Amino acid sequence: MKKIFDAIVLGGGISGLVAAFNQQKKGKTVLLLEASNRFGGVIQTVIKEGYRLEQGPNSILTNVELHELIKELGIEGKIRKNEAIASTRYLLFKNMPLKMKPSWALLSSGFLKLGMAWAFLTERFRKKGALEEESIANFIRRRLNADILNRMINPLVTGVYAGDPEKLSLRSTFKKLYAMEQDYGSLVKAMFNRDKNSHKREAMSFKGGLATLTNTLAEKLGEHALLNTHVTTVESMEKGFKIRYNQGGIEKVVKSKEVISTLPPTVFGSICNMIDEPLQKELEAIEYAPMLLVYLGYPKASIGQALNGFGYLIPQQEKQPYLGGIWTSTIFPEVAPEEMELFTLFVGGVNNKAVVANIEESIEKAKMVFERHMQITSNPTFQSHYLHERAIPQFNLGYYKLMEKVDLAEKKYKGLKISGNWRSGVAIGDCVAGNVL
Numbered sequence: 166m167k168k169i170f171d172a173i174v175l176g177g178g179i180s181g182l183v184a185a186f187n188q189q190k191k192g193k194t195v196l197l198l199e200a201s202n203r204f205g206g207v208i209q210t211v212i213k214e215g216y217r218l219e220q221g222p223n224s225i226l227t228n229v230e231l232h233e234l235i236k237e238l239g240i241e242g243k244i245r246k247n248e249a250i251a252s253t254r255y256l257l258f259k260n261m262p263l264k265m266k267p268s269w270a271l272l273s274s275g276f277l278k279l280g281m282a283w284a285f286l287t288e289r290f291r292k293k294g295a296l297e298e299e300s301i302a303n304f305i306r307r308r309l310n311a312d313i314l315n316r317m318i319n320p321l322v323t324g325v326y327a328g329d330p331e332k333l334s335l336r337s338t339f340k341k342l343y344a345m346e347q348d349y350g351s352l353v354k355a356m357f358n359r360d361k362n363s364h365k366r367e368a369m370s371f372k373g374g375l376a377t378l379t380n381t382l383a384e385k386l387g388e389h390a391l392l393n394t395h396v397t398t399v400e401s402m403e404k405g406f407k408i409r410y411n412q413g414g415i416e417k418v419v420k421s422k423e424v425i426s427t428l429p430p431t432v433f434g435s436i437c438n439m440i441d442e443p444l445q446k447e448l449e450a451i452e453y454a455p456m457l458l459v460y461l462g463y464p465k466a467s468i469g470q471a472l473n474g475f476g477y478l479i480p481q482q483e484k485q486p487y488l489g490g491i492w493t494s495t496i497f498p499e500v501a502p503e504e505m506e507l508f509t510l511f512v513g514g515v516n517n518k519a520v521v522a523n524i525e526e527s528i529e530k531a532k533m534v535f536e537r538h539m540q541i542t543s544n545p546t547f548q549s550h551y552l553h554e555r556a557i558p559q560f561n562l563g564y565y566k567l568m569e570k571v572d573l574a575e576k577k578y579k580g581l582k583i584s585g586n587w588r589s590g591v592a593i594g595d596c597v598a599g600n601v602l
């Protein structure tokens with residue numbers, strides 16, 4: 166094998182695969198090292214008993230970079246947009262999934278309060294915030310009100326970060342909201358002024374599931390992407406970098422002019438000699454939310470709730486044993502056998518880390534309550550689960566200051582790029598955009 170590469174990419178999740186593909190496109194010699202026995206990282210599509218399960222993300226919100234990538238990979242024909250009916254979202258309110266569309270049911274539910282409408286109407290007259298950083302919760306309370314935070318924003322934050330809006334930093338998570346206030350002084354004003362031609366964001370997957378994207382990237386990289394190669398050290402040399410990895414118990418060394426890490430922060434901090442100890446400790450301390458995915462299949466005839474949406478998220482104040490449930494086979498019908506419906510429940514998050522130690526109990530509790538919410542009259546005929554102990558990095562208050570330190574470390578070493586979802590943003594679209602180098 167060639168011993169000096171133009172670029173070595175560490176980690177074969179979506180971030181690493183995109184980074185390596187882009188290097189290859191530029192005509193550079195590239196090598197990607199992935200520790201596990203498959204590519205895709207948390208993106209993982211599996212088939213079980215006739216059901217297609219996404220054991221990580223379930224769909225992608227598209228952006229310009231992702232569209233470009235799909236075109237370059239030649240998989241436009243494999244795009245699977247969600248069923249139109251699934252564009253409707255629900256929230257759980259008083260133990261019932263409530264449709265978030267203007268309707269008599271919504272008006273009469275008590276979900277909307279006069280104060281919420283007043284907060285939106287008067288938002289444009291509120292003063293611009295002076296704080297350098299604030300939590301999502303603080304920002305929403307300040308610009309709108311506490312009911313909007315608790316009923317609408319809290320479940321949205323759960324849906325993306327499985328996190329706590331009181332701890333998450335607005336400027337590190339919902340960057341657009343932060344910019345809207347900075348640029349226009351008001352969210353409402355910004356919405357009226359937004360570029361009408363800007364890219365329409367749609368939820369999608371692929372024929373064969375999300376792994377189609379990562380598998381295609383891995384195929385394009387061919388022999389330049391290696392599995393079962395566990396990176397153990399990354400060192401800077403006078404010119405370039407030296408990377409040691411373990412392959413089947415054998416220590417190997419490769420060198421490169423550039424190195425792009427997409428490893429989780431704890432791993433990267435501990436194996437890279439360019440990161441000093443205090444920074445390493447800070448990287449180790451980045452909080453992660455655990456997530457237990459519970460898959461349930463029921464006969465169509467046993468479900469009382471109308472399945473005409475994406476599923477529902479649950480505001481924290483509803484105090485339920487799970488964060489939300491998506492109506493997986495309503496979004497993409499091909500994932501379940503005919504006559505059956507597949508659901509995915511999300512259990513865990515930063516406020517329920519105990520899920521990791523109580524898997525069976527957590528599943529039973531969530532299942533029981535879910536069946537009540539959905540008016541299901543039979544037991545599931547299919548059940549499965551998958552646990553991510555460290556699912557989503559939390560961009561809590563102070564995160565941007567930590568990232569500035571990582572930027573400094575990166576700048577100190579020519580050819581070093583520190584990437585991955587904890588740098589680019591957690592959504593797959595962000596991971597793609599962050600690695601189009």
Ligand SMILES: Cc1cc2nc3c(=O)[nH]c(=O)nc-3n(C[C@H](O)[C@H](O)[C@H](O)COP(=O)(O)OP(=O)(O)OC[C@H]3O[C@@H](n4cnc5c(N)ncnc54)[C@H](O)[C@@H]3O)c2cc1C
Nearest residue numbers: 176178179180200206207221222223396556586591592593
């Ligand atoms: C349960 C769940 C649901 C999600 N839902 C959505 C969703 O619906 N939509 C969306 O847009 N996003 C979603 N996300 C977020 C998104 O999937 C992730 O942020 C993104 O896939 C992370 O990609 P990555 O390449 O940065 O990291 P990873 O996928 O974690 O990849 C890192 C890779 O590094 C490898 N590695 C680790 N250590 C070493 C080592 N020493 N040597 C070599 N390799 C190593 C790992 O094996 C792994 O393959 C979800 C995430 C989770 C966990």
